[in-house]
Amino acid sequence: MKTALTLALKDWRVTGRTRDTLMATAFFAALVLLVLGLALGGNEGRSAAQTAATGAGAVWTALALAAAVGAQRAFAQEQEAGAMEQLTLYPGPHGGIYLGKLLGVLLPLLAVATLVLPLGLILFGAAETGRAVPWLWLIVTTLLGVIGFAAGTTFYGSITVNLRAREALLPALAFPILVPVVIACIKSTTLLLQSGWSGEVGTWLTFLLAFDLGTVILATLLFPYALEG
Numbered sequence: 036m037k038t039a040l041t042l043a044l045k046d047w048r049v050t051g052r053t054r055d056t057l058m059a060t061a062f063f064a065a066l067v068l069l070v071l072g073l074a075l076g077g078n079e080g081r082s083a084a085q086t087a088a089t090g091a092g093a094v095w096t097a098l099a100l101a102a103a104v105g106a107q108r109a110f111a112q113e114q115e116a117g118a119m120e121q122l123t124l125y126p127g128p129h130g131g132i133y134l135g136k137l138l139g140v141l142l143p144l145l146a147v148a149t150l151v152l153p154l155g156l157i158l159f160g161a162a163e164t165g166r167a168v169p170w171l172w173l174i175v176t177t178l179l180g181v182i183g184f185a186a187g188t189t190f191y192g193s194i195t196v197n198l199r200a201r202e203a204l205l206p207a208l209a210f211p212i213l214v215p216v217v218i219a220c221i222k223s224t225t226l227l228l229q230s231g232w233s234g235e236v237g238t239w240l241t242f243l244l245a246f247d248l249g250t251v252i253l254a255t256l257l258f259p260y261a262l263e264g
Contacts, residue, residue: 036131036134037127037131038126038127038128038131038132038134038135039131039132039134039135039137039138040135040138041135042131042132042135042136042138042139043134043135043136043138043139043142045139046109046135046136046138046139046140047139047142049112050139050142050143055108056105056108056143057143057146057147059104059105060101060102060104060105060143060144060147061101061147061150061151063097063100063101063104064097064098064100064101064147064151065097065151067093067096067097067100067101068093068094068097068151068154068155068158071093071096071097072093072158072159075089075093075159084225084229086159086160086161087161087224087225087228087229088221088225089159089161090155090156090158090159090160090161090228091156091161091220091221091224091225091228092221093155093159094151094152094155094156094159094224095180095217095220095221095224096217097151097155098144098147098148098151098152098180098181098184099184099210099213099216099217100206101144101147101151102140102144102181102184102185102187102188102213103188103205103206103209103210105140105143105144105147105185105188106140106185106188106189106191106192106205106209107192107205109136109139109140109188109189109192109193110136110192110193110196111192111196128259129258129259130255130256130258130259132258133189133190133193133254133255133258134251134255136189136192136193137185137186137189137251137254140185140188140189141181141182141185144181144184144185145177145178145181148177148180148181149177152173152177156228161228169227169231169232172223172227172231172232172236172240173224173227175240176220176223176224176227176239176240176243177220179220179240179243179244179247180216180219180220180243182247182251183213183216183243183246183247183250184213184216186247186250186251186254187209187212187213187216187250187254188205188209188213189254190250190254190257190258190261191205191208191209191212192205193258193261194208194261195208212250215242215246216243216246219239219242219243219246220239220243222235222239223236223239223240223243226239
């Protein structure tokens with residue numbers, strides 16, 4: 036954990052100074068929302084359930100794509116500076132490097148999600164379904180979903196960092212793994228907007244929690260082999 040916290044603090048300082056990763060992630064998410072908003076049109080003729088589903092789908096699609104953009108820089112900055120070998124020589128298990136990079140990716144992505152989620156739902160009219168929006172459970176859904184995105188994209192970022200076409204390969208490898216997270220987040224968000232908390236929402240959140248724990252544990256154990264490859 037000392038290794039993980041040291042790397043995370045370093046990445047957060049770099050993000051705070053340059054802001055290039057944060058701005059690129061936020062801009063990409065906003066661009067995806069804008070394109071989807073123009074493509075899907077207005078809400079005329081749609082029911083409240085369709086509006087909620089459309090808004091949730093657009094928001095989580097934007098966040099999934101933005102996660103890949105943010106994770107591309109997780110290991111690229113060390114690779115470009117020629118510091119990857121020194122990073123692997125850092126004392127402690129290599130799994131700590133993955134956890135540190137995961138935390139480094141997670142915080143900026145959470146900041147972007149904090150803006151994208153409410154703005155996206157308002158943009159698509161999904162927050163105006165005639166019910167009080169259960170923001171507390173939406174925050175829990177967002178936290179679990181973003182952790183899943185960050186865990187998957189960070190791991191595949193370590194695999195593709197040494198490849199020339201890493202910008203194209205990272206989304207291609209990560210998105211099939213992230214599809215369950217996207218579906219669970221869309222279902223949970225849609226149900227919360229339609230009828231508030233229910234047992235079905237609890238089922239989807241339990242799935243997200245299990246996915247996050249499983250992905251983080253498995254990626255931590257496999258990271259040393261991915262790094263050697």
